[in-house]
Amino acid sequence: MRDARDIIKKPLISEKSTMMMEEMKYAFQVDPGANKVEIKKAIEELFKVKVKDVNTIRMQGKMKRMGMHTGRRPNWKKAVVTLEEGSKPIEIFEGL
Template sequence: MKNPRDIIIRPLITEKSMDDSEFNRYTFEVAKNANKIEIKNAVEEIFDVKVEKVATMNMNGKMKRMGRFEGRRKNWKKAIVKLTEDSKAIEFFEGV
């Protein structure tokens, strides 16, 4: 079994994700090879909450330039996790 801290890379703190936290939805950057079941188990183990639903999406890296040189940021995976109604909020997102 994979380590849950290898699956959840970091939380995404944006204006939209902060608005979603009012509805028990939290956004994370996750490992590209993680599936919804692994993401659900990792969030439940790390934050001690119950997950109702997981939505994932693959994000393409943006093109970037440095002078005449072009490059690309890495592709990554985003997961939006919805908690059950009786779950407590994730403290990490509170007060940000």
């Protein structure tokens, strides 16, 4: 198995993800080749919590323009992790 830090790239901090934390759901940017089982094991290893569910989403990179030149940001993968009932909340900056 790959290292947990190679699978979990960074936590996603936004208004929506902050509101989801009240429901014990956390969003992370993950390696595009990682599957749900690998993501679950990586989160449990890094943060010492029990994961109930993992939902993954492939995000399309946005088109960007600078004058007449156009380009695209890279595609990436997002994982929304739900923790077990009674599990301690994740301190986002603790494990990374």
